[in-house]
Amino acid sequence: MDFDFLTQLPKSDLDDRTFKDLVDECLLRLPRYCPEWTNHNPSDPGVTIIELFAWLTDQMLLRFNQVPRRNYVAFLEILGIQLQPPAPAHTVLTFYLTRAQDALRSVPVIPIGIEVSTEHSENEPAIIFSTDQELRIGLPWIRHFLTEERAGGLPEQVQNRLTNQWTRDEFGRWTGRQQPVFQMMPQAGDCFYLVFDAIEPLDGNVIALTIEGEPAGSTGINPNRPPRQWEAWNGVEWQPVLLREEDDGTRGFSFDDVERRGPSGLREAEVLLHLPLNWVPTTFSGYYGRWLRCRCQQSENDRFSRSPQLTTLLAQSIGGRTQASECSRVMNELVGESDGTPGQSFFLQSQGILARQDEEYLQVTPTGELPQRWREVGNFANSSAIDRHYTLDSRTGRIQFGPLIREPKHLQEEVQLRRQVQWQGHSFNQAQVERVETLERHYGAVPPQNALLHIVSYRTGGGDRGNVPRHALRVLKTALPYVRQVTNLEPGRDGADAESLEEAVLRVPRMLRTRNRAVTSEDYETLTLQASRAVGRVYCPQKQPGGLPGVVTVYVVPRVNLPNLEQGIAPEQFSLSVPLRNEIELFLGDRCMLGTQSFLQEPDYVGVSVQVVLGVETDFQQGAARLELRRQLIQSLYQLLNPLTGGRQGTGWNMGVPLYQSDLVRLIQNTLGVQYLETLQLFELRRETGWQRQLVTGGVIDPGLTGVICSWAEVQRQSAHRIQFLGEELEP
Numbered sequence: 001m002d003f004d005f006l007t008q009l010p011k012s013d014l015d016d017r018t019f020k021d022l023v024d025e026c027l028l029r030l031p032r033y034c035p036e037w038t039n040h041n042p043s044d045p046g047v048t049i050i051e052l053f054a055w056l057t058d059q060m061l062l063r064f065n066q067v068p069r070r071n072y073v074a075f076l077e078i079l080g081i082q083l084q085p086p087a088p089a090h091t092v093l094t095f096y097l098t099r100a101q102d103a104l105r106s107v108p109v110i111p112i113g114i115e116v117s118t119e120h121s122e123n124e125p126a127i128i129f130s131t132d133q134e135l136r137i138g139l140p141w142i143r144h145f146l147t148e149e150r151a152g153g154l155p156e157q158v159q160n161r162l163t164n165q166w167t168r169d170e171f172g173r174w175t176g177r178q179q180p181v182f183q184m185m186p187q188a189g190d191c192f193y194l195v196f197d198a199i200e201p202l203d204g205n206v207i208a209l210t211i212e213g214e215p216a217g218s219t220g221i222n223p224n225r226p227p228r229q230w231e232a233w234n235g236v237e238w239q240p241v242l243l244r245e246e247d248d249g250t251r252g253f254s255f256d257d258v259e260r261r262g263p264s265g266l267r268e269a270e271v272l273l274h275l276p277l278n279w280v281p282t283t284f285s286g287y288y289g290r291w292l293r294c295r296c297q298q299s300e301n302d303r304f305s306r307s308p309q310l311t312t313l314l315a316q317s318i319g320g321r322t323q324a325s326e327c328s329r330v331m332n333e334l335v336g337e338s339d340g341t342p343g344q345s346f347f348l349q350s351q352g353i354l355a356r357q358d359e360e361y362l363q364v365t366p367t368g369e370l371p372q373r374w375r376e377v378g379n380f381a382n383s384s385a386i387d388r389h390y391t392l393d394s395r396t397g398r399i400q401f402g403p404l405i406r407e408p409k410h411l412q413e414e415v416q417l418r419r420q421v422q423w424q425g426h427s428f429n430q431a432q433v434e435r436v437e438t439l440e441r442h443y444g445a446v447p448p449q450n451a452l453l454h455i456v457s458y459r460t461g462g463g464d465r466g467n468v469p470r471h472a473l474r475v476l477k478t479a480l481p482y483v484r485q486v487t488n489l490e491p492g493r494d495g496a497d498a499e500s501l502e503e504a505v506l507r508v509p510r511m512l513r514t515r516n517r518a519v520t521s522e523d524y525e526t527l528t529l530q531a532s533r534a535v536g537r538v539y540c541p542q543k544q545p546g547g548l549p550g551v552v553t554v555y556v557v558p559r560v561n562l563p564n565l566e567q568g569i570a571p572e573q574f575s576l577s578v579p580l581r582n583e584i585e586l587f588l589g590d591r592c593m594l595g596t597q598s599f600l601q602e603p604d605y606v607g608v609s610v611q612v613v614l615g616v617e618t619d620f621q622q623g624a625a626r627l628e629l630r631r632q633l634i635q636s637l638y639q640l641l642n643p644l645t646g647g648r649q650g651t652g653w654n655m656g657v658p659l660y661q662s663d664l665v666r667l668i669q670n671t672l673g674v675q676y677l678e679t680l681q682l683f684e685l686r687r688e689t690g691w692q693r694q695l696v697t698g699g700v701i702d703p704g705l706t707g708v709i710c711s712w713a714e715v716q717r718q719s720a721h722r723i724q725f726l727g728e729e730l731e732p
Contacts, residue, residue, distance in 0.1 A: 115130050129492075143197055145161040210268060228296055633721075634721050
């Protein structure tokens with residue numbers, strides 16, 4: 001019996017030599033073993049004998065390739081194991097408008113599925129991203145202007161600066177007498193808040209905040225590094241919304257080099273703010289709305305000598321941001337026509353199908369009837385003969401309908417029953433008919449004959465090629481009114497290629513122990529890895545931090561491209577993106593025990609910087625050899641201190657495992673060209689200290705129970721490794 005309804009996995013041969021390869025290999029050995037044989041033409045009898053034995057060997061290899069690995073793959077097919085499809089990269093697309101949003105001439109909604117791509121080149125095809133959510137541009141009406149001295153995490157003792165002091169015109173511009181935004185002698189923590197109307201759809205909007213104030217000469221700050229921070233409350237924390245210092249036209253309220261004048265005759269400039277994708281309306285101190293704040297950050301070198309004075313505030317939406325995935329959407333594709341038999345299969349025109357959404361399904365239209373919506377399932381184990389079910393292999397695009405399974409005795413019993421009716425003249429016995437019917441079973445309904453099959457829509461894409469750099473997506477493939485420019489201010493992340501057969505072979509034993517339910521910590525780790533190809537490593541401690549009953553914390557390290565190991569990977573690149581977090585939480589939520597909640601968290605990344613002075617062998621003291629040795633040492637250090645590929649086993653640095661000085665000594669001394677190690681210093685960088693580089697005196701860096709060692713090169717944080725050879729000066 002052929003199990004055509006099972007998943008089809010690619011097979012790998014133990015020996016992939018063909019008949020031609022065998023013949024060519026024998027002919028290449030003739031000059032060595034039989035130099036007097038010079039006629040290698042196909043007409044030569046000796047060559048004929050070689051081809052004969054090559055054919056016999058090819059037949060042996062054909063059988064040899066069937067076992068044992070191919071049998072193992074066949075067992076995986078019987079279990080219904082499928083290779084995980086590629087994971088799409090995610091990013092945030094920013095759309096800038098030709099004009100600000102206007103109440104009289106409203107900019108229409110940017111819908112789901114808008115495609116933006118990279119520039120097409122001769123060698124590389126364009127990479128297409130599609131928006132995952134619709135983008136609405138609202139009117140940012142300022143309702144309250146508040147200040148607070150030495151504010152903590154949340155607004156508590158605020159002072160209203162608008163009541164009876166400023167007035168608003170029909171365009172939303174607030175004007176009035178000069179208002180200080182901080183104390184007269186500003187202190188660290190001083191804040192002023194802008195509370196926006198909660199009704200307007202401002203999630204992800206880009207606003208231009210027009211500010212008018214007195215000239216900056218008396219503020220006493222460096223306009224290139226103003227001690228202030230623009231932030232918005234996203235429902236969980238204050239999120240920075242000033243992406244670049246160049247976006248602050250006021251130069252930190254100094255209005256340095258600003259010639260533009262406002263209604264009061266004072267200097268006026270704009271601050272460009274990219275608001276959170278989820279800007280949650282919140283109530284603080286009795287004021288309800290969407291909260292934006294500017295916080296004073298004093299330092300010894302950069303300080304306000306007195307508070308800036310403002311006379312005008314106006315907010316306008318000039319664009320918006322929305323989530324996008326690397327995919328192309330296919331609409332209403334004709335799959336084929338049913339012949340009415342069980343176990344039919346069809347192939348979509350594309351491969352690498354992304355996870356289906358609610359509006360992505362198979363539609364079956366029988367002749368003369370209304371279209372029917374069929375439901376996708378993982379397998380047909382629980383499907384009855386009336387269930388409109390189908391399976392879809394995301395990797396190959398294969399649509400499969402349920403089979404008809406007959407017991408071995410079914411044909412014999414059916415023939416015997418027909419013989420009794422046709423030859424012996426007996427009538428059908430209901431008990432006998434039911435007995436025969438129990439020997440066959442339909443797993444899922446069968447589309448009627450001549451019924452047309454359509455996929456309403458689906459998305460195809462995925463792979464690590466979607467991890468594009470910043471500002472790579474600039475080509476708008478769908479015409480949109482009032483859109484001047486589009487770009488990605490964040491790099492593409494979470495893209496991963498499809499699972500290979502070797503990776504599936506390693507995954508299956510753990511999957512069989514888990515049995516698709518999350519109970520133990522190992523179950524949570526295994527299922528999290530299955531949730532998405534974008535997951536690199538997973539840690540679920542057996543002793544949970546906090547000890548809350550029913551809450552399981554899972555630490556996730558996303559898969560990150562490793563294009564250049566000479567620079568390492570900064571901890572910001574390991575942050576969990578919103579789409580990946582949602583995908584994992586949804587996957588685990590269906591498999592957790594009743595009353596158990598999974599909580600995803602990032603490990604506490606601890607940076608390591610190494611400073612080494614060493615002596616090298618004579619052959620490596622000059623020229624290109626010395627440069628190559630330095631490059632090799634730096635690359636080895638970044639590779640060892642990598643959460644994904646580092647560690648003592650080369651499989652990633654485990655959570656909670658400390659770094660000892662001896663680990664680095666062994667690595668350096670085993671490098672070809674190193675004669676001896678003079679000195680070695682360790683420096684650590686932690687998030688809670690602002691990634692400040694600090695010398696380690698104990699010879700060990702302990703990341704803590706939930707920490708992971710990492711390493712990267714950054715000039716501002718001085719996190720790069722430094723290699724000095726004896727006789728030369730240390731590089732800065």
